[in-house]
Structure formats: C-alpha cells, structure tokens
Amino acid sequence: MSDHAKDLTVKPTPRRQKWRSFWLNVHLYLGLSVGLLFVLIGLSGSLLVFYVEIDELINPVLQISRVPVTAPKTYEAIFQALRIRHPERTGAWRLEVPRHAQAPLIARYYKPIETEHLVFAPLMASVNPYSAEVTSSRFWGEFLMTWIYDFHYTLLLDSTGKTIMGIGGGFLLLGLGTGLYLWWPAPSKLRMALSIKKAASKPRFIFDLHKLNGVYGFVILALLILSGILLELPDFFNPGIERLSPLYQSKNTISMPQSDKSRITLDQAIAFAVEKFPKATLRWIETPHNEIGSYRIMLYQHGEPSKRFPKTTLWIDQYSGVILSVRNPANHSAGDHFLSWLHPLHSGEIAGLPGRWVVLISGFMPLILYVTGFMRWRQKRRAKRKLAYQ
Numbered sequence: 001m002s003d004h005a006k007d008l009t010v011k012p013t014p015r016r017q018k019w020r021s022f023w024l025n026v027h028l029y030l031g032l033s034v035g036l037l038f039v040l041i042g043l044s045g046s047l048l049v050f051y052v053e054i055d056e057l058i059n060p061v062l063q064i065s066r067v068p069v070t071a072p073k074t075y076e077a078i079f080q081a082l083r084i085r086h087p088e089r090t091g092a093w094r095l096e097v098p099r100h101a102q103a104p105l106i107a108r109y110y111k112p113i114e115t116e117h118l119v120f121a122p123l124m125a126s127v128n129p130y131s132a133e134v135t136s137s138r139f140w141g142e143f144l145m146t147w148i149y150d151f152h153y154t155l156l157l158d159s160t161g162k163t164i165m166g167i168g169g170g171f172l173l174l175g176l177g178t179g180l181y182l183w184w185p186a187p188s189k190l191r192m193a194l195s196i197k198k199a200a201s202k203p204r205f206i207f208d209l210h211k212l213n214g215v216y217g218f219v220i221l222a223l224l225i226l227s228g229i230l231l232e233l234p235d236f237f238n239p240g241i242e243r244l245s246p247l248y249q250s251k252n253t254i255s256m257p258q259s260d261k262s263r264i265t266l267d268q269a270i271a272f273a274v275e276k277f278p279k280a281t282l283r284w285i286e287t288p289h290n291e292i293g294s295y296r297i298m299l300y301q302h303g304e305p306s307k308r309f310p311k312t313t314l315w316i317d318q319y320s321g322v323i324l325s326v327r328n329p330a331n332h333s334a335g336d337h338f339l340s341w342l343h344p345l346h347s348g349e350i351a352g353l354p355g356r357w358v359v360l361i362s363g364f365m366p367l368i369l370y371v372t373g374f375m376r377w378r379q380k381r382r383a384k385r386k387l388a389y390q
Helices: 014-048 051-058 075-085 144-154 158-183 187-193 202-216 218-232 234-244 266-276 334-347 349-362 365-388
Strands: 093-096 105-109 123-128 133-139 281-286 294-300 312-317 323-327
Touching: 014 051, 014 144, 014 158, 014 349, 014 365, 051 144, 075 093, 075 105, 075 123, 075 133, 075 266, 144 158, 158 202, 158 218, 202 218, 202 365, 218 234, 218 334, 218 349, 234 334, 266 281, 266 294, 266 312, 266 323, 334 349
Parallel strands: none
Antiparallel strands: 093 105, 093 281, 105 123, 123 133, 281 294, 294 312, 312 323
C-alpha cells in the first residue's frame, strides 16, 4: 500500500492487510491487462454516442442541403426505388424514418449474400425522401462509424468477439470493485478522500486524480459495463431473466395469401398501425420477407426509454391489412421492461441529450484511470528500486 493511501484508510489489522495486499495485486494486474481494453472500448463508445450524426457529418451524400417545398415521397415509392436499385434483393427491407428534415431515410437489407457469413452486416442504403433517389449503398462494417461500432461490440471478431467482450466486462467490473474497496476511507477521512490535496507533490496529484476518477465515475462506469455485458450475451442471461419474469413472445405473424388480393402498400400498412396507436410516432417499417411474411411496424409511444428503437410493434397481414399481433410496452412484464432499458441506458439516450453527453464524457474516464494508474505503478517501482540500492 502506498504512503499516500495510508492517511485515507482505516489502520488495517494483519489479516486485513493480507487481504488488502491480495486485492491490490488483483487490481494492479487487471488494470495493466484488461485496463487497455477498457480504454479502447471507452473511447470507441464515446464516438458511438453520436455515431449517426458523425456519419452524416463526414459523408456529404447523407446530407440533404436544401429541403424542397414539396412533400416527401410515399414510403411505397421509396420501397419501389430500392427494389429497382437492388432487384436481386427480394427479402425484407427495414426502413428507418428520417430523424429530421435534412436526414435521409436509411434502409437496411439484413442478409445480403455478400456478407451472409457474418452475424450482423446488413446492406445500408440511403434514400432521399423527397425524390426517392437511392444516394448510397454501403455494407455495415465497411465504413468508418460502423467499423468502430463493430470494434466496440465484437472487437471485429463477430460472435467470438461478443463472448470475449462479455467475459472481459466481468473482469472490468472486478477491477472497478477492487479499486473502490482499496479506496474506501475511514469516516473521519471521507472529505479528504473525495478531494485533491492542495499543493500536492506530483505523485500525490497522480494518485488523487486516479482515485477520484474511479470514485466519481464508479456508478456510471459500472452501469455501462453491466448493461454492455447483458447486451453482449443475451443468450446466456435472458433465459435466467425469463425464469424470474416471462418475456414477450410474438404470436402468429404469418400472412395468408389470397388469390384475389395483392400486397397492400407500405403506407396502407402504416395507416392501420397508426389507427391502433394514434398518438404514437412512426420509427421503423419492415417489409414482408416472402409471400407469407407480414409487415412489421414499429412506433414510439411517449414514455418508452428509447425513441430510436421503441418496442411498440405491430405485425400486419400483407394482403388483408389485418393486425396479426401487437406488442404494447404498457403490457410488458418486469423482465421486458428491464431489457428495454438496457440499450438506451448504455447509450445515454434514456436521459435524452444530457444523458448522451454524460456517456460520451465517461468514455474518457478509462483512459485517465489507465494512464494515472500506469504512472503510479511506475513511480512505486522506481521508489522500490531506489530503496533496494540504498
């Protein structure tokens, strides 16, 4: 234990000193090893808080510089433009409604033959909603912001990377926990332990900077790591959650082909969905994947934790317009509510724009912890060597 830490903690008994030494070593070696991973994931996570906005900023083709006075094209017209541009892609398209007046509509084709060997690498097509012109077609992971996204989520190792990230997250939580244990001061020293000592030496300043970043950032970093672990390994954790609280299961969503009827348009399907939830906002439209598939319409209702990825969902028969199944978050179980909060919690969206900025800033905390921890380790090593030669 460092001399600077002694004045902040309760005087340990020999047994406690032994355990403290053990956890100090655990904290040290976790910091020097998985701590570097923590730095890279933190910095990439900061960039991803606004990854859609950054992607639009660095790619002029995704920006509509002048909004015309004419109304946007119908969603059916946009869908037909996609089919003309990509006639070989006969499966389902998932269309994201433009976020603002100058944003394009982004359409995803989830299993293109070019990337079907990957777990997630859809074709991403951008469409000018006012002209129905397909302005770009890119594969996920082959342009900067989605490459960063894949690095943050899978270390570019696909499903194997998710497992590594989930396990690594567990070690990071242990590293944070041991740091909090090693910092924990005596009640009389709490105020000193929560501040940087004035006119301190360089070693003391580095120690204070390290501990304060860990202490003040503990809650937000622990929540980000824990939510990240749960998002990385749903197949491992969700069955346990379902045992405690049944999770939503969609009912029959198969359309019934009818010889005397053709497919209804996207706009008709949307109208049926909005009629069911007139106060909701349209966010996503998924087209049928084949002749028995159904429309999947996703709406945002006030109070849902995520505006971009809401859970209000309707499955609509592509021929009759009959609503086949409805997912209403108002009827969610506790388990469903818990899972629906994970992604917006991890991205900061749950607290709106201020929450996103908090997550962005917190992504730099692992870098500060790693650099100050490494510097403190080097200082202690040099001090020990100096004593050994005296």
